[in-house]
Amino acid sequence: MKIVAVTSCPTGIAHTYMAAEALERAAKAAGHDIVVETQGSAGSETASAEDIGAADVLILAADAAVREPERFAGLPRVEVKVAEAINRAGEVVTRAEQAAHAAPAAAAPAAGTATAASAEGPGEPAGDAPATSSKGGAVRRWLMTGVSYMIPFVAAGGILIALAFAIGGAVEVTEVSVYDEFSVGALLFEIGGMAFSMLVPILAGFIAYAMADRPGIAPGVVGGLLANEIGAGFLGGIAAGLLAGAIVMALKKIAVPAGFRGIMPVLVYPLLGTFAVGAIMILLIGEPIAAVTDGLTGALEDMQGTNAVLLGVILGLMMAFDMGGPINKVAYTFGLAALEAGQFAPMGAVMAAGMTPPLGLALATVLAKRRYTPPEREAGKAAWLMGASFITEGAIPFAAADPLRVIPAIMAGSAVAGGLAMAFNTTLQAPHGGIFVVGLVGNWPLYLLAIAVGTVVTALLVNLLKRVGATTADVVAKTPAEEPVHA
Amino acid sequence: MNLTIDDITSEALVTLDLDSTDRWAAIDELADLLQADGRVTDKDAFVRAVRQREETGGTGMEMGIAIPHGKSAGVAKPSVAFGRSPTGVDFGAGDDTPADLVFLIAAPEGESDLHITLLSRLARKLVHDEFRDALRSAATPADVIHIIREEVTL
Numbered sequence: 182m183k184i185v186a187v188t189s190c191p192t193g194i195a196h197t198y199m200a201a202e203a204l205e206r207a208a209k210a211a212g213h214d215i216v217v218e219t220q221g222s223a224g225s226e227t228a229s230a231e232d233i234g235a236a237d238v239l240i241l242a243a244d245a246a247v248r249e250p251e252r253f254a255g256l257p258r259v260e261v262k263v264a265e266a267i268n269r270a271g272e273v274v275t276r277a278e279q280a281a282h283a284a285p286a287a288a289a290p291a292a293g294t295a296t297a298a299s300a301e302g303p304g305e306p307a308g309d310a311p312a313t314s315s316k317g318g319a320v321r322r323w324l325m326t327g328v329s330y331m332i333p334f335v336a337a338g339g340i341l342i343a344l345a346f347a348i349g350g351a352v353e354v355t356e357v358s359v360y361d362e363f364s365v366g367a368l369l370f371e372i373g374g375m376a377f378s379m380l381v382p383i384l385a386g387f388i389a390y391a392m393a394d395r396p397g398i399a400p401g402v403v404g405g406l407l408a409n410e411i412g413a414g415f416l417g418g419i420a421a422g423l424l425a426g427a428i429v430m431a432l433k434k435i436a437v438p439a440g441f442r443g444i445m446p447v448l449v450y451p452l453l454g455t456f457a458v459g460a461i462m463i464l465l466i467g468e469p470i471a472a473v474t475d476g477l478t479g480a481l482e483d484m485q486g487t488n489a490v491l492l493g494v495i496l497g498l499m500m501a502f503d504m505g506g507p508i509n510k511v512a513y514t515f516g517l518a519a520l521e522a523g524q525f526a527p528m529g530a531v532m533a534a535g536m537t538p539p540l541g542l543a544l545a546t547v548l549a550k551r552r553y554t555p556p557e558r559e560a561g562k563a564a565w566l567m568g569a570s571f572i573t574e575g576a577i578p579f580a581a582a583d584p585l586r587v588i589p590a591i592m593a594g595s596a597v598a599g600g601l602a603m604a605f606n607t608t609l610q611a612p613h614g615g616i617f618v619v620g621l622v623g624n625w626p627l628y629l630l631a632i633a634v635g636t637v638v639t640a641l642l643v644n645l646l647k648r649v650g651a652t653t654a655d656v657v658a659k660t661p662a663e664e665p666v667h668a
Numbered sequence: 669m670n671l672t673i674d675d676i677t678s679e680a681l682v683t684l685d686l687d688s689t690d691r692w693a694a695i696d697e698l699a700d701l702l703q704a705d706g707r708v709t710d711k712d713a714f715v716r717a718v719r720q721r722e723e724t725g726g727t728g729m730e731m732g733i734a735i736p737h738g739k740s741a742g743v744a745k746p747s748v749a750f751g752r753s754p755t756g757v758d759f760g761a762g763d764d765t766p767a768d769l770v771f772l773i774a775a776p777e778g779e780s781d782l783h784i785t786l787l788s789r790l791a792r793k794l795v796h797d798e799f800r801d802a803l804r805s806a807a808t809p810a811d812v813i814h815i816i817r818e819e820v821t822l
Contacts, residue, residue: 191724194773194784195735195791202792222739222775222784244725264762267795268730 184208184215184277185228185236185253189243190263193221200242200266201226207270211278220248228252230394234319238281240273242266252391254325254554255318257281320423321583326391327422328582329556331384335578336563338376343570343615345369351570351614377574381405381418384581388419392426393433393454396446400425400454404462411467412474414506415577419584421462429454470507477511485519489526489603496527497534497599497635501591504538504573504580517612525608529622532571532609533602533632534595539568539575540632541594541639542587549644557582568636571615583647590643598635605631671782673790673817677748680705682809686751686770691722694757695736698749698772708774710742717742718772726760733794734759734767743776746783748790750812752803769794769803782822790820 188200201217208215216236218228220243230252239258241247242265257280261273345354349366359367382405389401404421408414413421429450437445477499484492499512516531546553546561553561560578567575580587608623622628681701688694699715702708717738721727728734734757749772756766771794773787793799799819806812 192721192737192739194737194775194787198788198791199795202795268762
């Protein structure tokens with residue numbers, strides 16, 4: 182078993198190191214590999230991204246705040262007081278073994294491909310999944326790291342935009358730039374929008390950081406910016422981040438003479454990585470996205486005037502699939518074009534379908550708390566407000582952390598909401614706004630019903646899917662507080 | 669720079685007969701040694717820092733050791749004083765084991781350096797049974813310094 186541990190105490194002079202030594206000795210005695218990060222004053226021995234990626238379990242022996250805890254997101258863990266790690270290191274290591282075994286799901290791929298990934302489980306081979314279970318666990322950790330850095334941007338941007346809608350009017354704030362004419366609403370909207378423009382770059386940059394450490398950040402961020410540029414959305418950002426991380430990890434494997442080693446992480450890896458990721462995003466990903474966008478736009482136009490409910494369902498599926506990505510944009514643009522042409526039903530379906538992903542996930546975190554990490558639960562609180570304001574991005578942290586479970590669930594909920602909105606003959610005469618434009622909705626009680634049903638469908642389905650592979654988002658083997666702090 | 673254990677401690681900072689039987693008195697007794705050696709310039713400020721650290725959680729461990737420590741502007745250079753107590757002193761270990769090996773670590777404010785690294789190496793060694801046993805059977809302060817010099821290096 183591979184263990185990664187962090188030791189940390191208030192002054193960082195003595196006990197940090199005693200705990201590190203005790204854990205190292207106990208782990209070795211039990212036949213495990215261990216890397217201890219000492220967050221003390223005497224220079225820090227740091228666990229690298231590779232160490233963390235390869236680890237099966239995390240031991241936190243900390244009486245002081247752990248620095249950069251995001252790096253360890255998704256690892257099963259044992260948390261103890263420093264004194265406990267020093268006095269009873271052997272027991273702590275045993276508990277870590279148990280936590281690692283109790284949490285096969287945390288080491289399971291987000292792809293949901295792992296069945297019984299635990300070491301002693303019956304171990305059915307996981308279909309045609311190319312990744313081994315520990316590889317899959319690593320991917321989940323990389324995604325979780327990216328998501329944990331992205332969440333503050335989602336929360337700040339989303340809440341600012343919702344406030345802008347509430348104060349300045351949902352339609353008005355999008356029409357007049359704060360630089361042309363000052364208003365508080367337009368100011369909030371501009372700032373919130375700027376925060377949102379960083380979602381994908383931050384997601385991509387920190388996925389790459391989780392994989393390849395600091396040299397991964399520049400290729401990842403630039404890949405994420407290009408994902409924005411070519412309209413690839415957050416799925417494009419995930420692709421860019423994974424690509425950037427993989428490229429830099431590969432570059433690091435190339436042996437170089439000692440004299441060059443200093444410049445590799447600050448110059449060579451970022452330079453080559455950024456170029457390679459950028460070229461791939463523009464040349465290999467940009468073109469197909471444009472083609473798909475054109476094709477889908479044509480297909481939607483052909484559907485107009487045929488079956489309204491089916492159109493609503495399809496718009497719903499598209500809205501939720503990539504939330505701000507190319508497919509979503511096609512659906513939204515279609516609703517907008519219909520609105521401008523005087524047909525108000527498709528926009529209604531589009532907005533309902535764009536509100537249910539955050540609302541449904543917010544509800545899901547309330548219904549099944551333990552399936553979500555603490556940062557996800559916080560994101561869930563902000564998602565209520567964002568969903569209500571038709572800020573679909575509120576669902577991105579959840580989708581990016583666990584795409585193969587979350588995206589199908591939110592698509593289903595949005596399809597229901599979109600289909601019902603059309604079936605109920607509801608209309609919407611505004612392009613934005615969520616509950617703030619409910620006055621512009623025709624047949625609004627049934628419209629709210631459509632959203633409510635879609636929300637519940639999303640929440641129930643996502644929690645059901647989260648059970649596949651029995652994943653609890655983050656298995657925490659917490660210490661019973663047996664030792665009070667000594668005075 | 670060849671930093672050795674002699675840069676952070678000396679025979680003058682070792683007592684094998686710690687008189688104090690209470691935690692605060694023991695800290696005071698060892699702090700006196702540091703001050704007499706010129707390593708601590710403002711004993712009150714230093715002891716205050718040590719007390720603050722003790723109050724966030726006792727530094728006594730169940731293996732009979734305690735490492736009270738403090739970071740303070742009243743410290744001239746990173747140092748450690750060692751006292752061996754015939755009776756043991758309660759340093760708030762989880763199981764109430766009294767500490768018979770007490771290390772008082774003094775660190776100056778500000779950037780950390782190799783001295784601190786050396787002190788952290790000493791802390792690591794204390795987890796080893798053999799090291800503690802050797803300290804318990806040392807006959808003179810010179811023996812103590814010798815043991816530490818052998819075991820603790822950068």
